[in-house]
Amino acid sequence: MAEPKTKYDRQLRIWGEQGQEALEKSSICLLNCGPTGSETLKNLVLGGVGSITVVDGSKVELGDLGNNYMVDESSVGQSKAKTVCAFLQELNDAVKAKFIEEYPVKLIESNPSFFSQFTLVVATQLVESSMVKLDRICREANVLLIFARSYGLTGFVRISVKEHAVIESKPDHFLDDLRLNNPWPELRRYAESIDLDTADPVAHKHIPYVIILIKMTEEWAKTHSGKLPSTREEKRVFKDLIKAKKIAPDEDNYKEAMEASFKVFTPQGINPSLQQIINDACAEVNSNSSDFWVMVAALKEFIANEGGGEAPLEGAIPDMTSSTELYVSLQKIYQAKAEADFLVMEKLVKKILKKLGRDPESISKATIKSFCKNARKLKVCRYRKIEEEFSSPVQLEIQKYLTDEDYCTPNSWYSVAVGFYILLRAVDRFAANYNSFPGQFDGEMDEEISRLKIAVVSLLNDLGCNGSTLTEDLINEMCRYGAAELHSVAAFVGGIASQEVIKLITRQFVPMSGTFIFNGVDHKSQLLLL
Amino acid sequence: MAVSQPSKSRDLDRLLLRPGHLAGPNFEPGQELREDIKEYVKVLVVGAGGLGCELLKDLALTGFRNLDVIDMDRIEVTNLNRQFLFRLEDVGKPKAEVAAKRVMERVNGVNITPHFCRIEDKPLDFYSDFSIIVLGLDSIEARSYINEVACGFLEYESDDNPLEETVKPMVDGGTEGFKGHARIIIPGTTPCFECTIWLFPSQVKFPLCTLAETPRNAAHCIEYAHLIKWNEVHGRKSFDPDNSEDMQWVYSEAVQRAELFGIPGVTYSLTQGVVKNIIPAIASTNAIISAACALETLKIVSGCSKSLSNYLTYNGVEGLHIKVTEFVKDADCLVCGPGVLIELEKSVTLKKFINQLEDHPCLLLTRVSVSYRGEKLYMQAPPELEKETRSNLDIPLFDLMNGVSRDIINVNGMAGKGDKKQSCMRKLRIAFKGVDGVADIDMAGGA
Numbered sequence: 001m002a003e004p005k006t007k008y009d010r011q012l013r014i015w016g017e018q019g020q021e022a023l024e025k026s027s028i029c030l031l032n033c034g035p036t037g038s039e040t041l042k043n044l045v046l047g048g049v050g051s052i053t054v055v056d057g058s059k060v061e062l063g064d065l066g067n068n069y070m071v072d073e074s075s076v077g078q079s080k081a082k083t084v085c086a087f088l089q090e091l092n093d094a095v096k097a098k099f100i101e102e103y104p105v106k107l108i109e110s111n112p113s114f115f116s117q118f119t120l121v122v123a124t125q126l127v128e129s130s131m132v133k134l135d136r137i138c139r140e141a142n143v144l145l146i147f148a149r150s151y152g153l154t155g156f157v158r159i160s161v162k163e164h165a166v167i168e169s170k171p172d173h174f175l176d177d178l179r180l181n182n183p184w185p186e187l188r189r190y191a192e193s194i195d196l197d198t199a200d201p202v203a204h205k206h207i208p209y210v211i212i213l214i215k216m217t218e219e220w221a222k223t224h225s226g227k228l229p230s231t232r233e234e235k236r237v238f239k240d241l242i243k244a245k246k247i248a249p250d251e252d253n254y255k256e257a258m259e260a261s262f263k264v265f266t267p268q269g270i271n272p273s274l275q276q277i278i279n280d281a282c283a284e285v286n287s288n289s290s291d292f293w294v295m296v297a298a299l300k301e302f303i304a305n306e307g308g309g310e311a312p313l314e315g316a317i318p319d320m321t322s323s324t325e326l327y328v329s330l331q332k333i334y335q336a337k338a339e340a341d342f343l344v345m346e347k348l349v350k351k352i353l354k355k356l357g358r359d360p361e362s363i364s365k366a367t368i369k370s371f372c373k374n375a376r377k378l379k380v381c382r383y384r385k386i387e388e389e390f391s392s393p394v395q396l397e398i399q400k401y402l403t404d405e406d407y408c409t410p411n412s413w414y415s416v417a418v419g420f421y422i423l424l425r426a427v428d429r430f431a432a433n434y435n436s437f438p439g440q441f442d443g444e445m446d447e448e449i450s451r452l453k454i455a456v457v458s459l460l461n462d463l464g465c466n467g468s469t470l471t472e473d474l475i476n477e478m479c480r481y482g483a484a485e486l487h488s489v490a491a492f493v494g495g496i497a498s499q500e501v502i503k504l505i506t507r508q509f510v511p512m513s514g515t516f517i518f519n520g521v522d523h524k525s526q527l528l529l530l
Numbered sequence: 531m532a533v534s535q536p537s538k539s540r541d542l543d544r545l546l547l548r549p550g551h552l553a554g555p556n557f558e559p560g561q562e563l564r565e566d567i568k569e570y571v572k573v574l575v576v577g578a579g580g581l582g583c584e585l586l587k588d589l590a591l592t593g594f595r596n597l598d599v600i601d602m603d604r605i606e607v608t609n610l611n612r613q614f615l616f617r618l619e620d621v622g623k624p625k626a627e628v629a630a631k632r633v634m635e636r637v638n639g640v641n642i643t644p645h646f647c648r649i650e651d652k653p654l655d656f657y658s659d660f661s662i663i664v665l666g667l668d669s670i671e672a673r674s675y676i677n678e679v680a681c682g683f684l685e686y687e688s689d690d691n692p693l694e695e696t697v698k699p700m701v702d703g704g705t706e707g708f709k710g711h712a713r714i715i716i717p718g719t720t721p722c723f724e725c726t727i728w729l730f731p732s733q734v735k736f737p738l739c740t741l742a743e744t745p746r747n748a749a750h751c752i753e754y755a756h757l758i759k760w761n762e763v764h765g766r767k768s769f770d771p772d773n774s775e776d777m778q779w780v781y782s783e784a785v786q787r788a789e790l791f792g793i794p795g796v797t798y799s800l801t802q803g804v805v806k807n808i809i810p811a812i813a814s815t816n817a818i819i820s821a822a823c824a825l826e827t828l829k830i831v832s833g834c835s836k837s838l839s840n841y842l843t844y845n846g847v848e849g850l851h852i853k854v855t856e857f858v859k860d861a862d863c864l865v866c867g868p869g870v871l872i873e874l875e876k877s878v879t880l881k882k883f884i885n886q887l888e889d890h891p892c893l894l895l896t897r898v899s900v901s902y903r904g905e906k907l908y909m910q911a912p913p914e915l916e917k918e919t920r921s922n923l924d925i926p927l928f929d930l931m932n933g934v935s936r937d938i939i940n941v942n943g944m945a946g947k948g949d950k951k952q953s954c955m956r957k958l959r960i961a962f963k964g965v966d967g968v969a970d971i972d973m974a975g976g977a
């Protein structure tokens with residue numbers, strides 16, 4: 001039966017067999033299985049991760065029935081981890097589901113080596129002190145870590161990984177790699193073989209725009225001492241020249257050429273983001289360097305030498321009006337160049353591996369090929385230690401948001417999301433002092449509010465934001481939440497967390513950077529780079 | 531400090547029972563609010579797919595007790611990676627029924643009525659029964675239809691402000707891959723689906739001449755086999771995308787054509803994708819968007835917090851981008867506006883009126899059916915109804931509208947020209963010339 005594959009069809013169309021394989025090999029650990037954790041894991045189990053381990057020491061209470069779909073009436077009084085685990089198993093029998101009846105905070109204290117067996121840990125509803133400890137453990141053991149927390153109408157998601165390098169970042173929009181203003185000899189010769197002024201009207205309207213633009217660019221360069229159109233006026237003239245070549249109104253290829261003329265105007269060479277990566281200190285490789293950085297080192301050499309300032313050619317061309325024959329042969333020219341660039345890169349990679357005393361065959365052809373194809377789109381994400389963010393956040397960033405008029409609302413002169421960030425940290429300080437969260441129990445609300453306010457002021461002082469404060473309204477609101485974990489907020493926060501987990505594990509797409517603060521009041525959520 | 535009694539609504543109570551300073555203007559916290567939501571609020575969930583399954587769960591755990599769900603589809607294997615209420619053994623069963631059953635089994639006290647049918651099959655008063663409608667759909671046409679129905683209930687006061695009790699709020703979600711949107715539509719206040727229809731560009735189709743003469747990629751070869759070759763070979767027998775033999779035939783034809791032209795990349799999976807126009811879908815995006823929709827539903831109903839104003843987009847492809855945009859209503863919108871004003875002589879018959887709509891520059895309506903305050907004046911279909919209402923055609927509209935000087939009537943028919951025609955509903959303001967006094971159109975509605 002073809003069931004397992006068919007089941008995943010709609011996601012295979014996003015991350016392919018390779019992405020799916022990575023998911024199926026992964027083992028995920030969940031800390032605390034309230035609604036935030038349960039919902040995160042639900043999305044991952046449906047997607048088919050290899051195994052899950054649910055860690056929670058609590059028993060199901062009546063209140064849990066109102067916010068967690070994975071517990072029910074019959075499970076009240078039983079282990080929450082066991083109950084949630086059983087439900088998750090029901091969703092996908094291909095997943096190995098385990099549970100451990102233990103409080104995560106205890107586990108972090110008593111058994112740090114426990115975490116090294118996992119690919120990734122999803123830590124939910126932890127307070128600051130535990131987050132800091134767990135972060136240290138996971139970084140040490142090279143385990144991916146993501147924090148998620150729901151709190152009333154707010155919450156956060158934060159990835160914590162030393163470094164995450166992505167080859168297949170799959171951006172939605174990215175400039176095609178066509179080399180229109182810098183064609184290599186084969187492409188130039190091919191363009192020369194085609195006559196733009198052909199008398200045959202059918203042939204005329206089937207010349208691909210790539211050829212039109214290469215020829216027009218060359219012509220322009222001849223009459224402009226080798227320069228490209230650069231001023232607005234020159235660009236307009238260039239487009240008019242294309243327009244003048246049109247002999248019939250229905251020539252879509254010339255329309256496409258005019259629309260694509262901006263591709264001619266973009267400068268040759270590599271983009272700033274790639275420049276930054278090849279300049280990174282990690283590109284000076286040693287025997288401990290990852291495969292990714294070994295390939296970056298090879299790329300750096302390629303760009304400086306054989307590439308003539310360019311990365312390896314991607315090799316794909318977009319669809320365009322053309323006769324089948326011209327399109328297919330053009331495609332072959334691009335593919336052949338990409339293949340040639342790949343062979344050069346492969347040699348460079350092997351050379352570097354050998355120099356480092358590693359097996360020159362240790363990076364597969366397929367990996368190097370994919371690296372070449374995506375060379376212009378590489379991404380490196382790095383995350384500060386939780387401890388660093390907590391003890392010395394980027395002050396400017398906080399100050400900016402605390403005073404930024406763009407984020408003002410009638411009720412406050414600062415971004416509500418930043419207000420929530422401060423408050424989410426202040427409630428942990430509150431809890432450390434009073435053994436409960438502000439407003440967690442009914443009654444004496446006024447006292448709780450003033451206590452929370454004191455915690456906020458002292459936190460802002462510690463962060464170096466002396467004199468700043470938050471509005472009474474927002475502080476009241478946080479007390480109103482009383483640490484409630486609302487199902488829809490948990491599903492949102494858990495949804496975001498699971499999305500990021502998928503990106504981390506498949507090593508495709510780009511995970512979020514910074515700390516995501518959910519603002520459930522007006523949905524003006526924010527990513528803070530702290 | 532008082533210790534709360536254990537309660538299932540432990541967490542939700544904080545939001546519904548306690549006052550807040552960032553709440554909506556109508557927020558009245560207290561047990562009564564919570565009980566009212568349980569007892570009296572009826573929510574319709576349109577669609578029991580990726581979003582629908584999540585929505586039913588989310589709403590059931592957000593204090594709602596009376597839910598309906600409508601969906602015409604049956605469960606398929608490819609649903610199982612995200613539609614978490616369904617299991618392998620459910621394949622082939624109606625989505626609405628299984629989804630309703632599963633959530634009721636799990637969440638005590640919630641009551642979900644499934645409707646396994648097309649949204650067009652329900653009479654308008656079915657929709658008028660709900661306090662709020664939540665949409666979890668993947669088609670523009672279906673969204674348009676529900677939007678027209680909900681906006682059709684809207685009436686305006688004489689000062690052009692929407693009449694509150696006729697406002698039927700909607701919350702709409704949509705996803706594709708790592709991207710999605712959630713929005714709220716308060717007809718008459720925020721833009722309706724039609725006001726911002728440009729947000730949903732119609733999908734590009736390949737020109738037939740490309741398919742027939744100059745194919746360049748795998749999709750061209752597949753569409754050639756699907757749209758041209760199939761008809762040449764099979765004549766009248768129409769292609770069934772759910773029949774695997776049909777799909778296999780298109781695939782092998784596409785492979786042959788691709789070989790002929792030296793085009794790479796035709797696979798069975800791509801063939802399915804192109805022919806069925808498959809939109810990639812995953813659990814996490816659906817979870818995010820549905821959660822936002824459920825939360826906004828609670829806010830609209832209870833006022834427990836400020837609402838989204840009014841359009842949220844999520845994009846998780848490159849990092850994480852969440853943006854809120856406040857779109858504005860199109861004052862001339864044919865769907866949510868006060869309606870096109872048509873002035874008529876008292877003597878104009880229903881038939882003549884219907885003919886006028888065809889030439890009206892804003893409307894261009896053909897095959898028109900007319901109803902007035904829920905009463906069917908003329909129906910094009912089904913045949914029995916047509917026969918029954920035919921005799922009204924020769925009666926002056928003024929008489930059919932009980933001699934009021936002005937009022938709203940609802941018509942539906944086909945709008946547009948040529949092959950761009952599509953079925954639609956329109957609200958029209960009728961005023962009769964030479965009738966004394968400005969009768970209060972709203973009183974007629976409130977009766």
Ligand SMILES: [Zn+2]
Nearest residue numbers: 722725863866
């Ligand atoms: Zn509108």
